[in-house]
Amino acid sequence: MGETSACDRLAADLRALREASGLTYSAITTQAKKQTPLVKLGGSKLSAWFSGKNVPKKDDDAAFRYLIQLLEPRAKKHGVPPKGIDWWRARRDEAATERTPPAVPTKAAPYPTTLPAAGPHAGDTAKAARLLRLLPLDGPWLRWLEDAQTMFKVPLTVSDLVCDAHRPLEKDLPDYIDPELHDAHGALVTALAALCWELNGMNDISDEGQPVLEISHPGTSAERNELNRQACQARDGFIPAYRTMINLLNRKNLLPPASLSPDALPRQAGPKGTPPTRSDAARLRDTAAEPHPRTPRIGQGMPERARELRQAHQALAHQGLGEPADEAWEHGTTALQDFHHTDPGEPDWVLCLADDHPPVAVAAPVWQAITDAGRADPGQDALAAIGFPIPPADDGAPWLIQTDVESLNLAGGHWGAGRLTRRGNDDWTWEPRPRFSFEQGRSATAWTSGQTPALRLRVVLNLPWADTDGLEITTQRRRDLEQKLPYSQLAGAMTMLSKRRAADLPAARWTRTPSYNSSRSLSYQCTLTTTDGAPALHAAAMLSLPMTMETSVTVCAEILIDDRDAWAALLQPDWPTQLTLEEAQAVLLGAWETAAELLPEAIGASQLRWSSAPTTELRLSSERPGPNGVLPPLAQVLDLTLFGDGDDHRPGMAVTITATPCLAAEDRRNLLRQALVHMGRAFGYVDVDPDALR
Template structure:
């Protein structure tokens, strides 16, 4: 059972709402057995009161679809009732939160958790700025539009919500007046003047309000982009890191609003709300951080130095500045947005780099490990039909072709190898197969293996791996026969790594079904490795030069190596020509980092 807010959110994101059962309602969690009936004005008041109370109280989560039972004057989450998604208008909930809570709380996340029939809805209200008070229209007690000339302040107290008494509101107002250092009447006049100055008609917030240091800059940007028809501020401006942002909306329903976004070092931009929501949604599965902190903010096209507009019908937006690094949002013909990383390289190796190597000591291993951090991957499983299909495809796979290529290029007529299960167990959570070409004495000479593993308690991502191994140098030489070169050319290494990467990225993931609609919880990566793992009698590992002709890379200023590796941050699915080009760039980056400082793409 979870014990804190972080654990509650983690359980909900992992699609395990049942983990919340037995938890007591507290300062940071509230349970509702059924959805808010938003056709009823009282339910609307309750929704905005609950959200604003958490915003005022340090954050929390509302879980809808779990019934409670009383226990010693407290409410305990007892059983899952479930909510029918068709009965909930999530967009209306978002709109009401933006319109009825002043200022609109930042980073509110609305999502679903659990399997069909036991799905729950949750509203995650993160902690807000400590110097901000959130108010809602005072309850009217009868149907009708909310009054704009009254406010109430909901507060969270333990497992309940109460209205801040008038006396305490008066004390807060008095403290604000005293802070201005002027008589009450003059202070109130000054507050009113400041609130309406340069704000135009109406009594709403002005452009830049809430960020006094950036207010002038935001007003200038707003005026520069006025031709886009931005409407009026929907709430106070807010900060995301060093960026300044503000929601804008139109008075007329049916017209999408905008988000004004100022990123240091970039021209100002306004983003249509549908596109902005897609950006936020793409990053919402990032564990332990806000969506925008993960995915970043819109980045202008190269050469853009004037204010720019991302309209609702845009189909591609670059984003950067978040922990995920540079990426691109693209919209399909069906209107589905998806984030993918822009290709780049690093030397970081994840925990899965040596998956499945326990007990193995091949003379040379050429490996591609693809890390697929899909959101909600805990719900995936490997079905028998998909496993059977993989068994049929493996003999015709790219990695199988690479094994054949290595023997045929040396004139050897080696028998075709059969793909068999193992050496690791197959289950609903993992699948593995290997094929072995034996030497003249029956020992393994050349081997290929593939494996896909779903997340475990030790590894949070889906891992797909493809290996080609020279098990033993002498057995490999004996299998080829006398006179044949056993050392691999660097072009052969490229071909093998390309085939291993393609198999791990394209073929193996299909074993869990259609993955096109899955979202990322972190950037996907591919790790390419060349390793010598069979020590000599003295325990020293041989160097790569014994098995691979590294001459095309030039001289080595770093000394002999028994292993080299590089990581590619890129979308796993791509065309073969693009994959081949990216592979060459990655190998040059790897070579330079490991001492081959003169390596060039046109030589590799």
Template sequence: MVNDLKSALAALEAHQPGSLLGLRETQWLDAKKAPYRLTDDPKAAEELAKDVAAFANGGGGVIVVGVATRLEHDEEILDHVVGIDPAAVSVDQIRKLIRQRVTPAPRGVRVGWSGAEAGERVLFIEIPAQADHELFAVPAAVGKPGAPRPDTVAVPMRDGDSTHWMPRGEIVRLLSAGVRALGVPTAQAFAGLARQPESSVGPVSGPHVGQGLPDREREMRAAYEELTDAGLGEPAGEAWAQGPAALQDLRHEVDGQPGWVLCLVPEHPAVVVSEPVWQTIIETGRRAPHGQDPLAAVGSPRPPSGPDTPWAIPADAQHVDLDGGSWGPGRLTCSGRGVWRWQPVPRFSLNQGRAAEIGTAGQTPALRLRSLVNLPWAEASTLEINKSRRTQLEQFLPRSAVAGAVTILSRRRGAELPAARWERGPFANSARSVGYTCTVAGPGGIPAVRTSVMLALPTAMETAVVACADVLIENPEAWAAVLGPGRDTQLGLDEVQAVLLAAWETAAELLPDVVGEPASLSWAAPPTAELRITSERTAADGVLPTLDTLVDLAPLGPNDSGPMSKLAVAVTSAPTMERGDRQRLLREALVHMAQAYGYVDAEADVL
């Protein structure tokens, strides 16, 4: 239920702007039917600056553009989504005007889109609560519209669902209080201000580098001085701490150019990040669940290998390495179309998620080769599986990588048993899940080899989209019978690797297409793949057979931990990649797995 600023932002980030309908405009919410006409109406820039400054002065809020209202009992009620064309709005121009027209520039303002890609989109401008005792002003609307005079000032204030200008007497009172706080006579204070150059730093002209964080001020000043060649300009407000990072907004010296954010993280060189790139970092981490701090999720910018001195990340940077957050090492990369996307740096672990053994109830194959991919998309709650995508998947499955791998297993043993006929089940099929199975039967219809795929959207127990591809040797005896006399059903390590590679590719790249356009979705946590090799059919004595009776594990060398019925490894990586990269990563993961399970002499050259 949407009833406050936090829940409204959550609904917008989940691309559900319709959840705001029925709310009334209030202290933290303003709705506009049409976008600000910044290109052809000079007064629109004044309106934008006034609205943003009013929310900054009023404890924060959000402006939703593309939603019409109705008047009800003298209150504006959000009535219906009109939608606006993203091509008709320049987000960069909005950010630039806010920086230029609002003094000081409000910290953390976010401009984003909400709504389905193919549906009606709304723009939202989030103005977070600002530092205490900070007042935000705009040029007074005098003279020619669109040509603000630098020697005027006006202070907009949010009052319920309306915006009012602070009375002149109140502005004078606040100015007098500030002069008294300086401890010098009024005439002397104004005379000193007049003699100072506009860019000077001091108690009258504005905040100085490090102000607000006395314990970090010295190091922030040192970093600032080393980076002066970047043309950083002057502080736009006091420094603040965000987790372990010390941060400060800087106003660029060249009018109209993006500002900078000075960032200091313990045990790392200082960095200044162009404001648009910094905004991308914050927006990426803001999608983490449970209200986690953005930098605590994605981490802070990490220097390239080698530099131990401050460095700058300009507005035209193509990638940014991030580290130190709960998501682990990752990289933000900008596409040729200007779209940024975060992907994790590949790494391995033995951690198995809640879905690791999904679908095993009632299934006890002799051998299971599984690739399960966890896709924690931020927009997962808006996804659904429709009939056309399900039909498309049915057409692709007989030609999928995992179907080809199963066919090759038979061909290598002199038989032609294609994985061509796929049927629905045993997993449930609905708007929230798909499941298909292909069975190669032995004599008497006994299942010999089975290939199974499934994808499930989040449930109350599982927050990520889960995609899985299994290859099951259900009954080695039945498989041997259908293959023909003298056929060996034990799998070689190279065959296991080929099957896991094909299953991983199918689970990571083919199955997610049933939700639409996976590449357009953003992460709420790092995606992972879990690779498993398990023996699950117990013998007559109730004991699970060891894997080496079903798979030739001799190339891995001796096992110091003794025989076992399960091997598993988790890979944190981007789901989509070139096949050669996936093959290399698979080999590294299997070596990590083998060594962790006691095959201490295992090396990549045996795979």
């Protein structure tokens, strides 16, 4: 037995590396598409490399290098030591050299004794050569089609070659000069189109270890058998058309000599037989021939979605959607494919077919903004986080997102629905679409140890910013904050509570708490006390950078009524210490603005990307137990009359707002009112009137 070729050794090494890494073709392709710039590693390219059909080219070094750097660290975890990119490049170069045979000297043709007959037209000769390059006579693809009893499974080496040949042959110009060749070529292209249509409807199951297309399972065996019959019929229509074309080329002296060997001629399709021994000339051509350039097809790589992609492309082609730029790929249940613009000077498109939404073609710069916006997600899957574009109008028609769009809506990601908006300098910002829930973060009750206030009105912000490692609370920023706190909206809200009761008790003196102050956290308080030192009103502002158990920046601002009797002692006689719902709204607004806009200045946070959706938690709670040890109803310390009839025995209520934390004053006021209505109805006040909270 002869020595294994360098090409086979490279392919075997690549297969062993992939198997050790545990990654499938689909996983490799998906990871490659997440890279910036995009790494083009489609399923067909990987299949050709791993099978030894093609050798990675030097001008495709970026893809080859990425493949090795992706697989080796994972294979190392399973006991396969890395060899390094230089070793792999040497293997690749050796295989490439082997694929390039030395030039074979040719003998000079003898001087003709008679004048030759007129040869075929040069244009027809060139066109025939292009046909034979795309559909070579001595290729194993043809033998497989002739011998196959069924078409339930078709090797990718056959389907890729056949389908890749269709569009170049269909678009090949100029036409044959010879009328017989012209007609035969037209019949061949028609038969080839029918065969490709059947192949494109099959499923690529190479990720399961079989590099084949397989007929789908539509439901019953009878239906699947019918699909096989249709595929066989298309195959049986193609082979005679191909045979007719080849015989005609031969009769008109347009076949090169190597094509005339007995094993290179098409056989009659029929029962499976044993192919004859290959000729030396055919073997030499297999070794010497350069792979023909691959022209991506619409839906290539996702045959089960090819028809949908073709229909979407047809609907949008008149608006600038040109030829495919790469294979189709999937993200979950969404099918995507890159396309060129019909104007070579314009950016490419990404055609997106997401469930429950009409097809959309997104200009490449905007698509890049979408993936950049979600790239900081801990799962490192931008599209799974941020979702896909949704149309402004729900008419079901395919649509486009041009490069000049200023904003677009997104949905379907685990961040929830959101909006991507263009800022200055072509920067884009993602913001969640406002919504309400009752989910609480880890810090919902942080900084409350040892406290039992009569009433707590609290706002907690969970700010999941990316790249927070460099943030810290510097000495200068801490000093700046200490100067601003007495003039903050939180201080103003605390002062307002007493002013509405004819008492001038400003929240002017803010001090650091005994704990929770460092370069990564801050905590300040302002307390109004009676003459004997009993706390009456208390305001607090806290911030903490991410730690082991908390991945978000957490900010809190709150006002507490520590003791209603102590507060009453600071007021004129007969003034009530029960707050109105209007006052509670004012306190929550002041706390929200302070937490969202003032406190983050202490860490220098500005224009940071999100790694998930930010939330704002509102909490209204009665926390001082009565003599019987039971917490009193919230309604005792907060007048809930505006909520209407409901369950007045609850000691507290809370609601979470998912929205951008920094808002215009009127937008924040409206969102707060909507959140309180949502909270009230969920906690039993089903008749709450939004207009009553204005």
